[in-house]
Every structure is written in structure tokens, then in C-alpha cells.
Amino acid sequence: MRQLLGPDGSIASRFAGFEERASQIEMAEAVDLALLEGGRLMVEAGTGTGKTFAYLLPALLHAELPDRRIVVSTWTKNLQEQIVHKDLPWLRGVLGVPFEAALVQGRENYVCRRRAEHALRRDDALFESARSVAELERLVEWAARSDEGTRGSLDFEPTAEAWAAVRAERGNCLHARSPFFQSCVWQEAKRRARDASLLVVNHALLLADLKLRRAGRSLLPPYASLIVDEAHHLEEVAAEHLGGRVSRGAVVALLKGAARAAELAEVAPRAELDETLARARAAATELFEGVSRWLAPRVAAALDESVALPRGLPLILRELHDRLHEAASRAAGEAAQSELVARAAAALELADLVDRALQGARDGEIAYAERRGEGGDAALCVAPVEPGPILARELFAPLHAVVLTSATLAVAPPPDRFSWLERGTGVKATTKLRLASPFDYRRQARLVVDPLPDPKEAEAWIAALVDRVPEHLRRTEGRAFVLFTSKATMEAVAAGARAAIEAAGIRLLVQGRGMPRSALLQEFRSRQPAALFGLASFWEGVDVPGRELAHVILTRLPFPVPDHPLEKARGERLLKAGLHPFSALSLPKAVLRFKQGFGRLIRRRDDEGIVTVLDARIVNRRYGRAFLDALPDCPKFVLRGGEEISIDEEFEP
Numbered sequence: 001m002r003q004l005l006g007p008d009g010s011i012a013s014r015f016a017g018f019e020e021r022a023s024q025i026e027m028a029e030a031v032d033l034a035l036l037e038g039g040r041l042m043v044e045a046g047t048g049t050g051k052t053f054a055y056l057l058p059a060l061l062h063a064e065l066p067d068r069r070i071v072v073s074t075w076t077k078n079l080q081e082q083i084v085h086k087d088l089p090w091l092r093g094v095l096g097v098p099f100e101a102a103l104v105q106g107r108e109n110y111v112c113r114r115r116a117e118h119a120l121r122r123d124d125a126l127f128e129s130a131r132s133v134a135e136l137e138r139l140v141e142w143a144a145r146s147d148e149g150t151r152g153s154l155d156f157e158p159t160a161e162a163w164a165a166v167r168a169e170r171g172n173c174l175h176a177r178s179p180f181f182q183s184c185v186w187q188e189a190k191r192r193a194r195d196a197s198l199l200v201v202n203h204a205l206l207l208a209d210l211k212l213r214r215a216g217r218s219l220l221p222p223y224a225s226l227i228v229d230e231a232h233h234l235e236e237v238a239a240e241h242l243g244g245r246v247s248r249g250a251v252v253a254l255l256k257g258a259a260r261a262a263e264l265a266e267v268a269p270r271a272e273l274d275e276t277l278a279r280a281r282a283a284a285t286e287l288f289e290g291v292s293r294w295l296a297p298r299v300a301a302a303l304d305e306s307v308a309l310p311r312g313l314p315l316i317l318r319e320l321h322d323r324l325h326e327a328a329s330r331a332a333g334e335a336a337q338s339e340l341v342a343r344a345a346a347a348l349e350l351a352d353l354v355d356r357a358l359q360g361a362r363d364g365e366i367a368y369a370e371r372r373g374e375g376g377d378a379a380l381c382v383a384p385v386e387p388g389p390i391l392a393r394e395l396f397a398p399l400h401a402v403v404l405t406s407a408t409l410a411v412a413p414p415p416d417r418f419s420w421l422e423r424g425t426g427v428k429a430t431t432k433l434r435l436a437s438p439f440d441y442r443r444q445a446r447l448v449v450d451p452l453p454d455p456k457e458a459e460a461w462i463a464a465l466v467d468r469v470p471e472h473l474r475r476t477e478g479r480a481f482v483l484f485t486s487k488a489t490m491e492a493v494a495a496g497a498r499a500a501i502e503a504a505g506i507r508l509l510v511q512g513r514g515m516p517r518s519a520l521l522q523e524f525r526s527r528q529p530a531a532l533f534g535l536a537s538f539w540e541g542v543d544v545p546g547r548e549l550a551h552v553i554l555t556r557l558p559f560p561v562p563d564h565p566l567e568k569a570r571g572e573r574l575l576k577a578g579l580h581p582f583s584a585l586s587l588p589k590a591v592l593r594f595k596q597g598f599g600r601l602i603r604r605r606d607d608e609g610i611v612t613v614l615d616a617r618i619v620n621r622r623y624g625r626a627f628l629d630a631l632p633d634c635p636k637f638v639l640r641g642g643e644e645i646s647i648d649e650e651f652e653p
Contacts, residue, residue, distance in 0.1 A: 001024060001028035001032050001057065001058060002025050002029070003629055004640070005021075005024055005028055005054075006324045010094050010095070011094055012345070014093075015120060019438075021048075021049060021050055021438050022433035022438075023045065023436060024045075024049050024050040024051070024054045024214070025054075025434070025628065026049060026435060027043050027045055027049065027054035027433065028053075028054040028055070028057055028058055029478045030043060030371070031058045031059070031227070031403055032041075032061075032062075033052060033430065034401045034402075035070070035225055035400075035403075036062070037064040038401050039401055039426060039430040039431060040429045040431070041401075041402070041404070041429060041431045041433070042231075042403075042404050042406065042409060042418050042421060042427070042431070042432045043403065043404070043424075043432075043433045043584070044408065044409040044418075044435065045405055045406075045407060045433075045435045046437030046438075046439075046632065047602065047603065048169050048439050048466065048603075048605070049435055049438065050438045051405055051406075051407075052083065052087055052229070053087070053225050053375055054245065055072070055229070055405060056072070056087060056088070056091060056346045057091065057095075059072065059198060059227060060088075060091060060095060060099050060101075061095075062225070063197035064097060064099055064197055068224045068225060068400075069198070069199065069221065069223040069225075070199070070200065070220065070226070070227065070228070071198075071200075071206070071220065071223045071225070071226050072200050072201070072227045072229065072406070073200075073201050073202060073206045073227070074115070074202055074203070074379035075202065075203050075229075075230035075233040075237070076202075076230060077152070077202065078229065078541070079229065080103065080200055080201075080202055081103075081104075081640065083200050084101065088101050088200075091619065096277035098196055100192075100196040100197055100514070101196055101198040102189075102192040102193045102195075102199055102200070103200050104199050104219070105150060105152075105189070105201075105206060105285045106204070106205050106208060106219070107167075107186055107219075108167050108168065108169065109167075110149050110150055110151075111142075111150075111166050111168065111185060112166060112172075112186070113149075113169070113183065113185075113336075114178050115166050115168075115178065115271060115339075116136075116140045116143045116165075116166040117140065117164040118264065118335050118336075119136060119292075122408070131159075132409055135159060135162040136162050136165060136166070136531050137156060138158075139154070139162060139163070139165075139166050140628055142154065147184030148185065150185070150307045151163060151167070160581040161251075161612045161630065163454045164253070165260075168186045168208070169255035169375040170342075171341065171342040171346075172338050172341070172342035172343045173186075174334060174335070175291055175411075177334065180228055181474070182576070183217075185296060186453070189300070192198045197621045199221075201220070203230075203234055203237040204523050205219060205241075206219075206220075206239060206395075207241035207242065207477055208241055208392060209242060210241075210391075210395050213530065214394065219632065223399075224401070225399055225400050225401040225402070225403075226395075226396070226399055226401075226402050227405070228402070228403065228405070229406065231421070231425070232406045232411075232421070233596060234424070235425055236402070236425035237246040237424075238384075239384060239387050240383065240385070241385040242387055243383035243384060244353045245381045246350055246354055246380050247288065247377050248285065248287075248377060249377060249380075250285050250350065251280070251281075251284040251313070251350060252281065252284065255280055255320075255633060256606070257346075257462070258324060258340075258343040258347070259274075259277055260279060261336075261339040261340050261342075264339065265327065265328075265331035265332070265333075265334065266331075266347075266363040266400060267330055267340075272323060273323045275325070275353065276319055276320050276323045276498040276506055277320065278318065280313070280316045280317060282375065283316050284315040286310045286313075287309060287311075288340075288377070289341075289411060291309060291369050291378040291380065291513060292371075292377075293370050295371060295378055296370070298433055299370060299371055299566060300368055300369065300370035300563075300564050300565055301369055301370075302366065302367070302368045302565035302569075303358065303360050303361075303367040303368055303380070304360030304361065305358070305360050306365070307358075307360075310434065311358055314351040314354045314355045315349075315351075317347045317348070317545070318351050318548045320344075320347045321345075321347045321348045321351070324340045324341070324344035325340070328344070328484040329339035329436065329473035330343050340539075348413055350588060353380070353382065356382045356395060357369075357380035357476070358380070361569070364380055364382065364384055364385055364386065364548055365384055366383065366384075366385050366565055367381070367382050368380075368381050368564075368566065368580075370564075373490045374419075385569045385570055386423075386570065387424070387426075388571060389426055390426070391425055391427075392425075392426025392428075392585040393426070395426075395447050401558055402537070404429075407599060407601070408595045409631075410434050411588040411591040411595065411630060412584070412587075413587065414587045417646050418432050419584070420584065420585070420588035421587075423584070434631070436605050437602075439604075439607075440605075441602065441633055441634035442633060442635065443594070443603075443609060443632075444607060444636045445601055445608070445609060445634040445635075445649075446607065446610055446611070446634055446636070446637065447611050447612075447613065447637065447649065448612045448613070448637050448638075448639065449616075449618055449619055450466065450468055450472070450611075450613070450614050450638075450639045451615075451616030451619060451620065451638065452464040452614045452615065453616070454616065455556050455615065462489060462492050462493065462496070463496075464614075465477050465489075465496075465555060465614060467628075469482060469501075470500035470501045470504060471614050472553055473504065473531050473551070473553075474482045474502060474504050474506075475610065476551040477504075477506065477529045478504075478528060478529030478530050478531045479528060479529060479530070479531075479547065479609075480531045480549070480552065480553055481531075481532050481538060481549065481551070481552045481553065481600055482532070482534070482553040483534055483539055483545075483552065483553065483555060483597050483600075484533065484534070484556075485535070485557050485558050486535075486537055487512060487535060489555070490510065490511070492536075494508065494533055495534070505529060506530060506531050507528075508530075508531055508533070509523060509530055509532045509533065509554060510532075510533045511530070511532070511538065512535065517537055517538075517542075520546065521542065524544070524646065525544060525548045528548055530599065538600070539593055539597045539600070540593075540596035540597075540599070540600075541598050542600060542635050544589040546604075546607070549600070549601065549609065550610070551609055551611075552597060552600050552601045552609070552610075552611045552612070553611075553612045553614065554594065554614065554615070555615070556614065557590055557595055557613075557615045557627065558590050558593040559590040560586060560590065561587060567586075571585060571586075572612075579614065583625075587626055591627055591630050594627050594628050595631065597611075598611050602634055608653075619647060628647065
């Protein structure tokens with residue numbers, strides 16, 4: 001590793017402007033050792049470490065050994081595609097090793113040419129709008145000529161219903177009986193995965209594979225070792241995929257698909273099936289309107305059998321399952337039968353999930369209703385309270401080596417800053433590393449705390465934000481992200497401060513007003529001076545290197561919602577284990593998100609700027625030191641009477 005990544009190595013000889021990074025070499029050596037000897041490694045690698053190369057280099061060399069296939073899992077699609085389309089081809093040229101790597105995506109990301117052709121024959125039965133019919137025709141034409149056949153390779157974004165009509169589906173595959181079997185892009189993707197020594201997946205697919213393995217099936221071929229990048233998301237992805245979530249929209253989409261499948265199959269008579277579909281739609285409306293009324297005005301609440309909600313939907317969905325199977329027996333052609341059987345299986349799956357949710361918590365699970373986003377649709381959810389033991393037993397235990405890494409992992413209070421991650425993922429690390437960023441934060445960045453009123457004093461706090469945010473924006477002439485944890489707060493501050501911000505010649509961009517995140521970022525970069533007000537998706541995974549971003553304003557410490565049923569259930573488990581829920585759960589999660597928000601500022605060696613925190617708790621509460629200590633070594637100040645005073649002098653423990 002030192003030879004490859006050192007100043008005289010093969011990478012340096014091919015990389016213009018190469019700089020040796022001691023932390024990158026240390027990480028690569030640790031990953032190499034874990035893959036060699038077998039072990040459990042956790043690495044927090046600060047921004048600029050070059051962690052992707054630090055784990056890919058040893059992974060590529062070890063994966064070529066017999067029976068040593070390695071899976072690399074990421075959270076974001078962007079990182080997944082960067083690894084497959086940029087990093088791996090470049091490293092193949094440097095190493096001269098003829099390795100085989102494959103990007104593995106879920107089946108639903110691939111087009112099914114048989115379904116596409118079948119749908120086109122009766123597009124009048126599929127869609128009511130001319131736009132959807134035109135999209136379907138475009139998709140069929142693309143499917144016939146596309147080698148990759150993935151949704152991501154499309155040059156346009158189809159509607160959900162148009163893509164649903166042509167995508168590959170579990171339970172709706174004719175395998176070798178399909179006339180398109182030899183040219184099937186999904187089958188080709190599976191063949192590439194079987195032949196590859198390195199597989200690149202996302203966390204959702206990794207957990208979907210685990211869920212299938214529990215049922216005796218699988219998505220991925222056998223593998224020996226696992227490297228998880230962006231590992232701080234693994235626990236939440238596991239909770240979601242080992243549980244489930246169902247909304248009225250999901251049920252309606254199923255019912256529409258079932259009706260279309262019956263229409264395409266030209267099933268007759270259909271009176272009983274149509275009547276069952278109508279009753280299922282009415283039952284779904286009744287249930288989810290009841291959930292919404294019961295939930296209001298809360299964002300989430302735990303469910304149990306005592307909650308008075310309509311309970312007829314699962315029974316009707318099971319009846320629909322039977323009706324669809326009966327219709328399939330009368331359908332002409334194997335393709336039409338397959339469509340109906342797939343819809344029947346989906347109806348049964350949703351029925352079981354709704355039943356589990358309405359019965360309440362059991363067997364280590366929590367059942368709850370929630371509304372995502374202010375004003376969003378209500379949904380029923382089931383999740384394991386602690387996915388860690390499941391992951392430890394079923395995902396990690398059979399593996400030779402496991403590596404968990406991210407720029408933000410070590411967030412728990414001392415002495416063991418990785419304890420939160422170990423509990424959440426079930427990994428008991430044999431080696432733990434905290435590798436500092438190579439950036440010169442003392443020169444490049446400074447932290448300023450402006451101690452506004454406590455956010456619990458909502459009216460005074462928002463009034464102070466409206467007053468102070470424009471003033472802080474003027475310090476850098478915009479070029480700033482202003483990050484919030486609540487849409488309502490963001491909208492209130494945007495409305496109250498817009499006039500003052502625009503009077504300073506700064507354009508105000510606000511997330512959630514119809515512009516996608518990518519377009520919002522492009523607008524921010526290209527039309528300065530500007531300030532961008534953002535929510536959760538701007539706290540991490542957003543890169544704006546260069547002078548366009550010189551200021552990040554964090555409006556409050558990002559503690560998770562304490563009364564969410566899943567958080568409360570986890571807190572109760574921690575209490576039983578003798579741990580305090582705040583220090584063992586809430587604080588690490590808040591520190592993690594805080595570090596991510598801070599990390600938006602410095603993305604390369606020539607970046608410079610300010611991070612401003614508008615939350616007094618970071619300097620007047622004992623736990624504030626956990627946030628400050630988690631940051632890189634940069635100058636830190638608090639505003640007192642209009643003057644900046646060193647936090648080291650002013651901090652009140």
C-alpha cells in the first residue's frame with residue numbers, strides 16, 4: 001500500500017498534482033490487513049483523506065484471490081457510480097490487474113423488454129393520458145437499443161406509472177421461456193455479478209439481499225468480505241428494509257397495476273375482480289384517512305391493537321390475491337398470467353405488512369404511523385427496534401472481513417467514540433481508526449457561535465434568526481448555505497428575512513419550492529451572490545468546492561425528534577441495558593449530523609470560509625463540548641457584545 005500510494009508509486013506517476021497523504025496510506029494498510037487476516041475494522045476518515053482509493057486498492061488485490069469476492073456498499077447513488085465509472089477503470093489501468101467489477105442494482109432498475117412489448121400492444125388500457133402513452137412508446141424504443149437497460153441510463157425521467165409498466169419485477173419473470181431471455185439486460189447483469197470479483201451495491205440492495213436470504217433466496221452471489229462506505233446510514237437503512245412501510249399511495253398503485261394487468265390480459269368476465277378492486281380502494285381510503293385523523297397533529301405515534309382504526313383492508317387484499325390468481329388461470333398467454341400472478345403476490349405482501357402494523361409491537365419490532373414531511377401522506381410502518389443483533393448474526397458473522405468507513409463515524413462521547421456505531425450495526429470492531437483530514441483547518445476555516453435564544457423559546461428564537469441571518473450573510477456577501485432542521489422554521493425565516501437579504505444584493509434560494517436539488521445547486525453556483533436555505537439533504541452529500549461557498553450557517557444543533565416512536569423504543573432498550581438514551585443515542589446522532597453540516601465548507605485545499613452556529617446550547621450546556629470536540633482543529637469563537645471571544649476562554653462546562 002505504501003508503495004502504491006507513496007510519492008514514487010504508480011499512482012503518483014499517473015496522477016497530475018499528486019500529494020502523498022499519510023492518513024490515506026494508514027487507512028489502506030489497515031484495510032489490507034483486515035482483508036488479509038480477517039477482522040472487523042472501523043475507520044473515520046476525514047474529508048480529503050482519499051478513503052475511496054484507500055479501500056479500493058487493497059480490495060482489488062484481495063478480490064482476485066480464490067473465493068475472496070468482495071462487496072462494496074455505498075449509501076448514495078453518486079458515490080456508487082463514481083466508483084464504477086471513474087475510480088475502478090482508472091485503477092485498472094494503474095494496477096494492470098485484469099479484475100472484473102460489476103455495479104449491481106435492484107431488479108426494478110432494469111427494463112423488461114417482454115413487458116415493454118406486451119404493454120405497448122394495449123397502451124390504451126394502461127394509461128389515460130396521451131403523455132404516458134408517448135412515454136411508453138419512447139421507453140419501448142429505448143429498450144430495444146439500450147445495452148445497459150437501466151433507468152439511470154435513460155436520457156429522460158419517465159413518470160412512475162410509465163416505468164412501472166416496463167420494469168423488471170420479481171415474480172413476473174418467464175426466465176428461459178421469455179422470447180427476450182437471451183437479450184435480457186437483467187439476466188446479463190446477474191451474469192456479470194456472478195463473474196465479478198468485486199461487486200458495488202448500495203445499502204438498500206445489500207439489505208434487500210439479506211431479507212431474501214432469510215427467505216432462502218438471494219440477489220447477490222456468495223461473497224467473503226464487505227466494505228461499507230457511508231456506514232453511518234447502515235442502521236437506519238436496515239431498520240427500513242428489515243421492516244416495512246405502506247401508504248395509501250402504495251396500495252392505490254397496486255390496485256391500478258392489478259386493474260391494468262387484468263385489462264391487458266383481456267380477462268372476462270371481470271365483475272367480481274372489479275368489485276374487489278373497488279372495495280380495496282375504499283378500504284384503503286378509509287384506513288389511511290383514519291390514520292391521518294388519529295395521528296394529527298403529531299408527526300409519528302406508536303401503534304397497538306387498542307388504536308381504533310379500520311381493519312378490513314388486509315382481508316380484502318387477501319381476497320384480491322385469490323381473485324387475481326383465479327383471473328390468471330383464465331388469462332390467455334403466459335405473459336398475461338405472469339402479470340396477474342405478480343400483482344397477486346404484491347397484494348399478499350401488502351396485506352401482511354398492514355396486518356403487522358395494526359397489531360402493534362411484537363418480537364423486537366415497533367409498529368407506528370408517521371407522516372414524512374410537513375403535510376405529507378400518513379403511512380403505517382414496522383421496524384426492528386435494534387437491527388444491530390440481526391446484522392451481526394445474519395450479515396456480518398459469516399464474512400471473513402468487514403470494514404465500516406465514513407467521514408463521520410466517531411461521534412459517541414469518550415472514551416469509546418465508536419460505541420454508537422457498534423450498537424447500531426452489531427459490528428464489534430477489532431480495530432478502530434480516527435484519521436484526521438489533511439486539510440489545514442486552522443488556516444482554512446473558523447467557527448463562530450452567535451448564541452441566540454434557546455430554540456424551545458420558539459417565537460423569540462425565530463425572531464432572532466430573522467434578525468441575525470441577514471447580518472451573517474453580509475459578512476461573506478452571500479456565498480452561503482443556511483441549514484435548518486424544520487421546514488416550518490425555514491419558511492418562517494425565509495419570509496421574515498427575505499427583504500433584508502435581497503436589500504444586501506443577495507439572491508435567496510429556498511429548498512422545496514419545485515426546483516430539484518441538482519438544479520438548485522446549479523443555480524446557487526452560477527448566480528452569485530446567493531444564499532441557499534436547505535433542509536436534511538443539504539447537510540451531507542453536497543459538494544460546492546471553490547469560492548462559491550464560503551459560509552455555512554447552522555441554525556440549531558440537529559438533535560433527532562425525541563418523541564418519534566422508534567427513537568423512544570430504542571431509548572427504552574438502552575435504559576434497560578443501563579445506558580442513558582440521551583448520551584448513548586440522541587447526542588451521537590446530533591453530533592454526527594453537525595459534523596456533516598460543518599463538512600460542507602471545506603472540500604479541497606484552497607477552500608476557505610466560516611461556519612456560524614446560531615445555537616447557544618453549544619457553549620452553555622455541558623454536552624456542547626461533544627460538538628466542539630468532534631470538529632477539526634480550527635479557531636473557534638463566540639460572539640459576546642459584538643466581539644469574537646475564543647471559545648476556549650469562554651466555554652462554560
